[in-house]
Amino acid sequence: MTPTRLFAALAAASLPTNAWAVDTVVSSQIGDLQVTTIADGLDSAWGMEFLPDSSLIVTEKGGTLRLVAADGTVGPALEGLPDIDAGGQGGLLDVALDPDFATNRLVYLTYSEAGNGGNSTAAGRGRLADDGTRLEGFEKIFTQLPKHAGNKHFGSRIVFDREGHLFIGLGERSDTPIREGAQKLDNHLGKVVRLNRDGSVPADNPFIGQAGALPEIWSYGQRNIQGGALHPATGEVWFSEHGPKGGDEVNVVEAGKNYGWPLVSFGVNYNGTPVGTGKSEGEGLTQPLHQWTPVIGASGMAFYTGDGVPDWQGSAFFGGLASRDLVRVAFDGRTVKGEERLLGDLGKRIRDVKQGPDGALYVLTDGSGGEIMRVAPVD
Numbered sequence: 328m329t330p331t332r333l334f335a336a337l338a339a340a341s342l343p344t345n346a347w348a349v350d351t352v353v354s355s356q357i358g359d360l361q362v363t364t365i366a367d368g369l370d371s372a373w374g375m376e377f378l379p380d381s382s383l384i385v386t387e388k389g390g391t392l393r394l395v396a397a398d399g400t401v402g403p404a405l406e407g408l409p410d411i412d413a414g415g416q417g418g419l420l421d422v423a424l425d426p427d428f429a430t431n432r433l434v435y436l437t438y439s440e441a442g443n444g445g446n447s448t449a450a451g452r453g454r455l456a457d458d459g460t461r462l463e464g465f466e467k468i469f470t471q472l473p474k475h476a477g478n479k480h481f482g483s484r485i486v487f488d489r490e491g492h493l494f495i496g497l498g499e500r501s502d503t504p505i506r507e508g509a510q511k512l513d514n515h516l517g518k519v520v521r522l523n524r525d526g527s528v529p530a531d532n533p534f535i536g537q538a539g540a541l542p543e544i545w546s547y548g549q550r551n552i553q554g555g556a557l558h559p560a561t562g563e564v565w566f567s568e569h570g571p572k573g574g575d576e577v578n579v580v581e582a583g584k585n586y587g588w589p590l591v592s593f594g595v596n597y598n599g600t601p602v603g604t605g606k607s608e609g610e611g612l613t614q615p616l617h618q619w620t621p622v623i624g625a626s627g628m629a630f631y632t633g634d635g636v637p638d639w640q641g642s643a644f645f646g647g648l649a650s651r652d653l654v655r656v657a658f659d660g661r662t663v664k665g666e667e668r669l670l671g672d673l674g675k676r677i678r679d680v681k682q683g684p685d686g687a688l689y690v691l692t693d694g695s696g697g698e699i700m701r702v703a704p705v706d
Contacts, residue, residue, distance in 0.1 A: 361705045362670065365689070366399045369697035374421040374484075374627075374679055379429055381684050383699065384455075385691070386436070388418035394459050395699060406461035407453055412441040415478020423485040425452070425524065433524075434462060437483040437495060445476035447515075448483045448497055450526075468526025469543070471515040473508075475500045480569075484555035484628075489562045492529060493522045494545065494580070496552025496566045499588065509548055509588050512540035517588055519552070519566065519580045521545035533583035548586040548612065549578075554628035554645055567628050567645055570594040571602060573620035577643070578613070579661065587612040593620050617656055617663050624648030626693075627679035631655075633686030636704060644688060646677030653677055653690060653702070670702065 371388040375395075378384060383395040390411040394402040411419050417439030425433035432455045440449040450469040453462030480498030487493060499509040499517030509517025512534060520543040521532055534540035554567035558579075567577045573594025578586055591609045592602035608614055619625070627646035631639040638657075641664075645654045652671035657664040670677070676693035683689050687703040 359705050360669065361701075361703055362673070363701045363703075364698050365701050366395045366401050366699045367696060368401060369393075369691075369699070370695055371418070371693065372678060372691050372697040372699075373419065374423075375681060375689070375691050375699070376422050376424050377681060377684060378424070383689075384422055384424075384434065385699070386419045386422045387697075388420070389413050390419045390438075392419065392422070392436070392462070399699075402459070405459075407456075407463060407465050408436070409438065409449070409451055409465055409467060410440065412439045412446045414439075417446060417478055417481050420448070420481060420483050421485045423487065426487050426491050432457075435485055435493065437481075437485060439481050440467075440470065442470070442474045444474035446478075447471035447474045447500075448481045448495075450483075450485070450493075450495055450522075452524075469495065469520065469522060471497055472541070473514055473516075475502070475505055477502050477505075480506075480551040482552045484552055484566065486555040486557055486564050486566070488557060488564055491524055493524055494555070494564050494566075495520050495522070496549065496555055496568070496580075498551040499549070501551070506550075506589055509550070510585070510590060512537070512544060512547065515541060515543065517547060517549045518544050519546045519549065519564075545582060546580045546584050546586060548584075548588050548590070550576075550588040550592075553626040556628045556630050556643065559630050559632050565628065565643070567625040569624065570618070570620070570622055572597050572599070573622060574602075574607075575619040575622040575625045576615035577617040577625070577645075577656070578615050581613070584613045585611060586615070593618045594622070616658075616661050619654075621649075623650040623652075623654055624676075625654075627677065627681075627691065629680045629682050629688065631682060631688070633682060635686050644680050646680050646690065648676045648678065648693060651676055653680065653688075 373386045375385045381397045392405045420437040423435045435452045448471040451467040453465030479501035482497040499506045508514045528542045551569040552566045571594045574592045590603040593607045625645045653669040678693040679691040692698045
C-alpha cells in the first residue's frame with residue numbers, strides 16, 4: 328500500500344476536549360490534523376510518560392528528568408538521579424511508571440553508566456516525592472554486561488507486561504566485533520531482559536538453569552531497540568529496533584527466540600557490505616512482523632485505543648528519527664494491512680510517541696528546543 332498523508336475518515340473525526348490549558352501555544356493544521364505544541368525548550372528529550380494527573384515526566388539525554396505540568400509548564404530538574412555517563416547515544420534514556428504508581432509512586436529509568444571497561448545500560452527506580460522535586464531512595468536494579476568503551480546502541484525502552492514483569496530492550500553496542508555478542512547467551516548485548524520489578528529474575532525465564540546463559544535474558548539477536556509497547560488486546564510485548572543501512576524492524580518478543588542480528592538483516596552495513604550471511608532470514612531465526620528499508624529510525628511506539636479516529640483502531644504508531652515523521656502501521660493481528668506517514672511537513676525528528684489520557688496522540692521531538700506536540704483531528 329502506498330503511504331498517504333491522510334485517511335479520508337479523519338475529516339469527520341473528533342477527539343475529547345484537550346485537557347491541557349496553555350495560553351501560548353503554536354497550533355497548525357496539517358491536512359485534517361491539528362498539531363498543537365504543548366511544551367517546548369526541551370534538550371534532547373528521550374522518553375516521556377503520563378502521570379495520573381495528566382502531567383508528564385520527561386527524560387533529557389544529558390541527564391535531566393523533568394515534570395511537564397498539565398498547563399505545559401516545564402519544571403526544573405528533579406534531584407535524586409544516579410550518576411549518568413552521558414555522551415554519544417548514551418545518557419538518561421527511557422522512563423516508565425510502576426504499574427502500582429498510584430499507590431507507590433515508583434518511577435523506573437534506564438541510563439548509561441560508567442564502569443570497569445567502559446559503559447553500559449543500567450536500570451533503576453526511585454519514588455517520586457509528593458512535591459515532585461526529586462526521586463527518593465533511587466536504587467539500581469540491573470546493569471547490562473559487559474561494559475564496553477563505546478558510545479552507541481544503548482537501547483533502551485521499558486515495557487511492563489500485564490503481570491508486572493519489566494522488559495528492557497538493550498542494544499548490542501554497534502562496534503565490531505562486540506556486536507557479535509548478540510548471538511551469545513553469556514552477555515546482555517542485543518537482548519531483551521525480563522525482570523521482576525525489584526530486579527530479581529522471574530523463575531520462568533526461558534534460559535533459567537542453562538549452563539553459560541544469563542538468567543535475565545528473554546530473547547536475543549536484537550540490534551538497537553528504541554521503541555516498545557504492550558499490545559492492548561493480546562498483552563504481547565512489541566519492540567521496534569534500528570537496522571543498519573536498511574532493515575528497521577518490528578517484533579513481538581517471545582521467550583527464548585532468536586531475532587537474527589547480526590547473522591541476518593534486511594539491511595546492509597553502513598559501508599555497503601553484507602550483514603552476516605547476506606540474507607534476510609535463516610533457519611531457527613524469527614522474522615520481524617514488519618521492516619522498513621529505507622529505515623525510518625524507529626523510536627518510540629504506541630498502540631492506538633482511542634475512539635476519535637475509527638480508522639486508527641488496530642494501528643501502531645512509530646516515531647521516525649531518520650524519516651522525520653510519525654508512521655502509522657495498521658495491523659490485523661500480526662498482519663500488516665497498510666501504512667501512512669504523518670507530520671512529515673514539520674521536519675521534526677520524533678523520539679517518542681504516547682497516547683494521552685484524552686485519547687489524542689502526543690509526540691516528543693528530538694534535539695535542542697525539543698517539543699511535546701498534541702496530534703488530533705481538526706474539531
